[in-house]
Amino acid sequence: MDGYFTTERxxxxxxxxxxxxxxxxxxxxxxxxxxxxxxxxxxxxxxDFIEAKYASSSMILTYSNI
Structure with missing residues (x-):
């Protein structure tokens, strides 16, 4: 999967x-x-996105079961 991403609340x-x-x-x-x-x-x-300063890699993606 490659391409451009955006988010929506x-x-x-x-x-x-x-x-x-x-x-x-x-x-x-x-x-x-x-x-x-x-x-x-x-x-x-x-x-949910978190600031990278709290993670050991540049980006972490987490998900909640909504």
Missing amino acids: HEDGGYILLMKHGDELSQVAISGDGKCLIEQKEGGTAW
Whole structure:
């Protein structure tokens, strides 16, 4: 999965990660087995972002089960 990403606030907290696919935006979700990211039209994963100064790598993505 490569491309451009943006976010949109989720009504229950966190953010929905959106990926540009042609002229549309698709939601990014975690696969059923939890091993990769997948693209889907609805029901994307709600993500929380933390400042990198608190992490050992430049970016960490976490998800909550909303």
